[in-house]
Amino acid sequence: IIVYDEECFQGRRHEFTSECCNVMEFGFETVRSLRVESGAWVGYEHASYQGQQFILERGEYPQCDAFGGSNAYHIERMTSFRPIACANHRECRMTIFERENFMGRKGELSDDYPSLQAMGWLIPAFPGYRGYQYIMECDRHGGDYKHFREFGPQCQTPQIQSIRRIQQ
Numbered sequence: 001i002i003v004y005d006e007e008c009f010q011g012r013r014h015e016f017t018s019e020c021c022n023v024m025e026f027g028f029e030t031v032r033s034l035r036v037e038s039g040a041w042v043g044y045e046h047a048s049y050q051g052q053q054f055i056l057e058r059g060e061y062p063q064c065d066a067f068g069g070s071n072a073y074h075i076e077r078m079t080s081f082r083p084i085a086c087a088n089h090r091e092c093r094m095t096i097f098e099r100e101n102f103m104g105r106k107g108e109l110s111d112d113y114p115s116l117q118a119m120g121w122l123i124p125a126f127p128g129y130r131g132y133q134y135i136m137e138c139d140r141h142g143g144d145y146k147h148f149r150e151f152g153p154q155c156q157t158p159q160i161q162s163i164r165r166i167q168q
Helices: none
Strands: 002-006 011-015 033-036 040-044 052-055 060-061 080-083 094-099 105-110
Touching: none
Parallel strands: none
Antiparallel strands: 002 011, 002 033, 033 060, 040 052, 040 080, 094 105
16 A cells, blocks of 8 residues: 555655554654555554544545545544455355344345345445445454444444445
């Protein structure tokens, strides 16, 4: 991932091949634009992987607004990021459960679902991949998320609004 301190790939730049806990340690106040050369990354608003998280897939992000994609949450800064821990991407599946601790009805997902209402699981308040983004990884928590609070520190509700596979 190559980060720039100004929009449209201008200003100072730095290339990272591993996680960055705080861009300030590299002389950046924040990241204003970036290019993802390979893999998929998780960006965070604040240092130490805190605050809103968002997916950064291969491609160009000329300004902060592009970091969040179709996310309705307005991204103003990115100060930490890390590569996404991936298992075998071809066998990407997620099992979701109706209640905490793997209880209730369950279903297996292997594709994108912009609205879970059609599956009869939840009535989403923000369909279409909008709102906070929670990153589920096979290699974190052993791939098991027993409680919605394990989705991320800002998760305050047990609802999943939509699901999209992360592309490498």
